[in-house]
Amino acid sequence: VKWTEGRGWHEAQLVPYAPLSLDPANMTLHYAQTIFEGLKAYRRPDGTVATFRPDQNAERFQTSARRMGMPELPVETFVAACDALVTQDKAWVPGHGEQSLYLRPFMFATEVGLGVRPANEFLFVVIASPAGAYFPGGVQPVSVWLSEEYVRAAPGGTGAAKTGGNYAASLVAQAQAAEQGCDQVVWLDAIERRWIEEMGGMNLYFVYGDRIVTPELSGSLLPGITRASLLEIAADLGYEVTEGRISVDDWREGNADGTLTEVFACGTAAVITPVGSVKSARASWTVADGEPGEVTMRLRKALLDVQTGAAPDPHGWMHPLG
Numbered sequence: 634v635k636w637t638e639g640r641g642w643h644e645a646q647l648v649p650y651a652p653l654s655l656d657p658a659n660m661t662l663h664y665a666q667t668i669f670e671g672l673k674a675y676r677r678p679d680g681t682v683a684t685f686r687p688d689q690n691a692e693r694f695q696t697s698a699r700r701m702g703m704p705e706l707p708v709e710t711f712v713a714a715c716d717a718l719v720t721q722d723k724a725w726v727p728g729h730g731e732q733s734l735y736l737r738p739f740m741f742a743t744e745v746g747l748g749v750r751p752a753n754e755f756l757f758v759v760i761a762s763p764a765g766a767y768f769p770g771g772v773q774p775v776s777v778w779l780s781e782e783y784v785r786a787a788p789g790g791t792g793a794a795k796t797g798g799n800y801a802a803s804l805v806a807q808a809q810a811a812e813q814g815c816d817q818v819v820w821l822d823a824i825e826r827r828w829i830e831e832m833g834g835m836n837l838y839f840v841y842g843d844r845i846v847t848p849e850l851s852g853s854l855l856p857g858i859t860r861a862s863l864l865e866i867a868a869d870l871g872y873e874v875t876e877g878r879i880s881v882d883d884w885r886e887g888n889a890d891g892t893l894t895e896v897f898a899c900g901t902a903a904v905i906t907p908v909g910s911v912k913s914a915r916a917s918w919t920v921a922d923g924e925p926g927e928v929t930m931r932l933r934k935a936l937l938d939v940q941t942g943a944a945p946d947p948h949g950w951m952h953p954l955g
């Protein structure tokens with residue numbers, strides 16, 4: 634779907650996957666006016682296919698668009714585009730377990746020019762790819778690198794938007810994590826470099842027995858849809874679940890004195906993944922016994938059961954496509 638100043642959204646098309654051709658002065662290549670989303674379609678036991686909370690992705694896409702000076706795509710247009718692609722690709726939605734079809738809606742500037750200002754022409758596109766488990770080890774606990782040198786996002790910045798620049802800013806730290814033998818980066822707040830924000834592509838949850846805490850939306854972390862869904866699922870299951878501030882010291886000390894029993898990460902791609910070990914320039918420790926925790930696995934199953942249609946959907950989160 635195209636957007637042009639004065640004309641609005643027009644020319645919705647469903648076309649075979651193919652390269653795009655771009656002018657060398659395309660504004661996106663220079664000024665990075667891009668936003669994207671990620672959501673999944675699951676096949677259910679009765680053979681039908683459903684996406685998980687596409688309206689929430691559509692709303693976050695609008696929030697991202699506002700922050701990036703881009704036009705807002707109507708929620709219905711976003712959802713209809715995802716529906717059209719899934720319907721077209723239904724034969725490729727894998728049929729069992731955690732496998733799914735990952736959808737990547739995105740928007741970028743198509744205007745040509747070198748002036749630094751919001752563009753006045755954009756293209757909205759959705760592509761899809763079959764997806765298995767995000768981390769090759771499945772529910773193997775991941776190891777994380779606490780990045781104290783770099784920050785991903787700062788107050789007033791674009792951290793709460795799903796825009797390419799945030800990911801570009803995170804790549805060097807991700808490479809450092811790999812050098813340290815870790816799977817993922819954990820980001821801290823930009824001001825004090827003390828408060829836990831999120832991982833490279835997932836939000837975090839801290840489990841203290843029956844009490845569960847996730848870092849509050851500081852304005853510089855991405856409001857994950859999995860994160861928001863788990864706040865509700867955890868409450869449904871009887872846990873005391875809150876949003877709050879967790880410092881690196883809280884994490885290390887809670888781990889050392891045994892009050893912190895589990896840590897896990899959550900996001901569309903991997904759903905829920907236990908965090909097994911932590912490393913920073915100053916310290917490293919194993920989270921609890923380094924094995925997937927009971928609460929982590931219980932929440933993971935509860936969420937996946939709704940997504941894959943193995944359990945009822947009390948919140949009406951699934952969007953069935955027949």
Ligand code: PMP
Binds near residue numbers: 857
């Ligand atoms: N944080 C970041 C930086 C992400 O890229 C993602 C993935 N979209 C998440 C958190 C998790 O968000 P969601 O649950 O909506 O996938």
